[in-house]
Amino acid sequence: xxxxxxxxxxxxxxxxxxxxxxxxxxxxxxxxxxxxxxxxxxxxxxxxxxxxxxxxxxxxxxxxxxxxxxxxxxxxxxxxxxxxxxxxxxxxxxxxxxxxxxxxxxxxxxxxxxxxxxxxxxxxxxxxxxxxxxxxxxxxxxxxxxxxxxxxxxxxxxxxxxxxxxxxxxxxxxxxxxxxxxxxxxxxxxxxxxxxxxxxxxxxxxxxxxxxxxxxxxxxxxxxxxxxxxxxxxxxxxxxxxxxxxxxxxxxxxxxxxxxxxxxxxxxxxxxxxxxxxxx
Amino acid sequence: xxxxxxxxxxxxxxxxxxxxxxxxxxxxxxxxxxxxxxxxxxxxxxxxxxxxxxxxxxxxxxxxxxxxxxxxxxxxxxxxxxxxxxxxxxxxxxxxxxxxxxxxxxxxxxxxxxxxxxxxxxxxxxxxxxxxxxxxxxxxxxxxxxxxxxxxxxxxxxxxxxxxxxxxxxxxxxxxxxxxxxxxxxxxxxxxxxxxxxxxxxxxxxxxxxxxxxxxxxxxxxxxxxxxxxxxxxxxxxxxxxxxxxxxxxxxxxxxxxxxxxxxxxxxxxxxxxxxxxxxxxxxxxxxxxxxxxxxxxxxxxxxxxxxxxxxxxxxxxxxxxx
Numbered sequence: 001x002x003x004x005x006x007x008x009x010x011x012x013x014x015x016x017x018x019x020x021x022x023x024x025x026x027x028x029x030x031x032x033x034x035x036x037x038x039x040x041x042x043x044x045x046x047x048x049x050x051x052x053x054x055x056x057x058x059x060x061x062x063x064x065x066x067x068x069x070x071x072x073x074x075x076x077x078x079x080x081x082x083x084x085x086x087x088x089x090x091x092x093x094x095x096x097x098x099x100x101x102x103x104x105x106x107x108x109x110x111x112x113x114x115x116x117x118x119x120x121x122x123x124x125x126x127x128x129x130x131x132x133x134x135x136x137x138x139x140x141x142x143x144x145x146x147x148x149x150x151x152x153x154x155x156x157x158x159x160x161x162x163x164x165x166x167x168x169x170x171x172x173x174x175x176x177x178x179x180x181x182x183x184x185x186x187x188x189x190x191x192x193x194x195x196x197x198x199x200x201x202x203x204x205x206x207x208x209x210x211x212x213x214x215x216x217x218x219x220x221x222x223x224x225x226x227x228x229x230x231x232x233x234x235x236x237x238x239x240x241x242x243x244x245x246x247x248x249x250x251x252x253x254x255x256x257x258x259x260x261x262x263x264x265x266x267x268x269x270x271x272x273x274x275x276x277x278x279x280x
Numbered sequence: 281x282x283x284x285x286x287x288x289x290x291x292x293x294x295x296x297x298x299x300x301x302x303x304x305x306x307x308x309x310x311x312x313x314x315x316x317x318x319x320x321x322x323x324x325x326x327x328x329x330x331x332x333x334x335x336x337x338x339x340x341x342x343x344x345x346x347x348x349x350x351x352x353x354x355x356x357x358x359x360x361x362x363x364x365x366x367x368x369x370x371x372x373x374x375x376x377x378x379x380x381x382x383x384x385x386x387x388x389x390x391x392x393x394x395x396x397x398x399x400x401x402x403x404x405x406x407x408x409x410x411x412x413x414x415x416x417x418x419x420x421x422x423x424x425x426x427x428x429x430x431x432x433x434x435x436x437x438x439x440x441x442x443x444x445x446x447x448x449x450x451x452x453x454x455x456x457x458x459x460x461x462x463x464x465x466x467x468x469x470x471x472x473x474x475x476x477x478x479x480x481x482x483x484x485x486x487x488x489x490x491x492x493x494x495x496x497x498x499x500x501x502x503x504x505x506x507x508x509x510x511x512x513x514x515x516x517x518x519x520x521x522x523x524x525x526x527x528x529x530x531x532x533x534x535x536x537x538x539x540x541x542x543x544x545x546x547x548x549x550x551x552x553x554x555x556x557x558x559x560x561x562x563x564x565x566x567x568x569x570x571x572x573x574x575x576x577x578x579x580x581x582x583x584x585x586x587x588x589x590x591x592x593x594x595x596x597x598x599x600x601x602x603x
Binding site for chain 1: 314315317318319321322324325326328329331332333334335336337339340343394395398399401403404409411412413414415416418419420421422423426427428429430431435436438441444445472475476480504529532533535536539540554557558561562567570571574577578581582585
């Protein structure tokens with residue numbers, strides 16, 4: 001994704017149109033579900049009429065208005081925003097601190113790194129039962145903090161930071177220390193400004209993960225008023241299965257922030273995911 | 281020249297060391313402060329991982345060996361839950377389904393390999409194609425599940441419409457309510473969502489292969505097929521393995537999609553281990569049994585990753601140094 005090496009010699013040897021054809025078909029198949037849902041969100045669908053229309057007939061935006069006013073969408077949006085904001089802030093700060101510590105040499109460093117790498121092998125889904133009990137003992141069930149706490153630090157993101165911090169010249173840090181900056185100030189004034197790509201990766205990944213998170217809120221949230229959007233969406237599905245238009249308008253409204261963010265910061269996003277993935 | 285500098289360096293280092301060592305107490309204090317600082321900085325992250333990764337793993341083991349009661353003392357019962365599991369049909373069904381899910385990974389990776397080879401060529405608009413293929417991956421899986429439910433809808437879903445128009449089927453097919461079709465339908469949706477991620481990983485691997493190798497091979501007269509078999513595939517092995525591991529992980533963790541699309545049904549036809557664990561713990565209230573299921577699931581996951589690593593020649597770590 002980063003740099004592309006031109007393959008001039010190869011280009012002359014084979015025609016391009018079969019590749020375009022194959023990729024156009026692939027793209028079509030990847031995009032069709034989006035189109036189908038977008039169409040339904042604009043027109044609704046009478047499930048007793050067959051065949052369904054392939055094109056949006058008389059499109060309107062009333063379903064989007066319905067979603068905003070008739071269900072507690074703004075409240076769920078607020079819940080999602082608060083939880084995501086908590087997760088992003090914690091990730092940006094805690095991961096940077098941990099990564100900065102890992103750029104130092106100290107006894108037990110190898111142990112810590114081994115520990116982090118093995119923790120990556122423990123998917124969150126295999127911890128849900130005790131994680132629920134632990135959160136209960138902490139008195140954090142049904143709270144914003146309880147929803148966000150497990151995502152407060154992410155191992156992948158620590159390594160993304162560490163790679164960026166390792167590239168900062170040692171002399172710069174020493175100079176900052178001589179100028180009397182404390183270690184926290186060194187992180188804030190020297191390391192973070194020099195690793196803006198890593199910061200962006202941290203923000204984007206922690207946003208996407210907490211924004212999309214479903215299983216954990218499903219376990220810890222009890223009140224409908226505390227639900228984040230994915231949970232609201234799933235409850236809406238089970239309560240009003242046949243109010244087609246509004247359900248799919250809801251889907252589109254929930255997906256849009258993710259799509260927008262992804263299209264804006266594609267490079268950072270992909271770099272973060274691949275570096276995270278390849279680091280273990 | 282070489283010998284003199286080699287001799288000079290230790291001498292220099294020696295004097296520096298001695299100079300530094302002179303205020304011994306101050307230096308020790310500084311090191312202690314440094315060590316404390318390191319651990320203070322690590323602490324918040326370590327607490328999160330301790331609370332939500334390591335402690336749960338250990339607690340799962342304890343829970344799985346005891347009879348849990350919400351009030352009062354838990355009772356130690358040994359491996360009873362594991363014995364129960366052997367007679368639990370739902371467990372076997374969800375295990376089978378999880379393994380079937382896992383078996384889609386090779387197809388997904390193969391498809392993604394074809395796509396990544398195509399978008400790695402120098403055709404126009406390749407970045408647009410990449411974006412389109414990848415777009416489905418970062419999306420909220422709950423919404424993706426709802427989208428696919430709608431695609432599979434019995435009356436007005438696109439699948440039924442297309443298949444009926446082509447006369448593949450004559451009667452509307454209730455994909456997600458059918459015992460035979462529910463699991464394959466969910467699997468198709470899962471491949472659709474993860475395909476782009478596989479593609480990105482393989483693409484990163486492809487771009488790590490030095491172009492000079494291809495140039496040398498073509499000078500030696502190797503054709504494109506030979507180049508692919510002798511250069512691309514062997515050098516791509518770590519990336520392919522990585523994609524497989526992610527596929528395995530996904531089949532063990534893919535909760536949202538199944539929960540929204542079928543909730544494991546009809547019956548338990550599309551139940552996965554992860555959804556069964558959730559149901560056992562939070563719908564049936566059998567927290568201890570769910571913990572035992574989790575341990576089995578986790579052991580399988582570790583074993584599969586280990587086997588995969590051995591099969592790939594232990595080269596998974598290679599990606600790490602390349603990336």
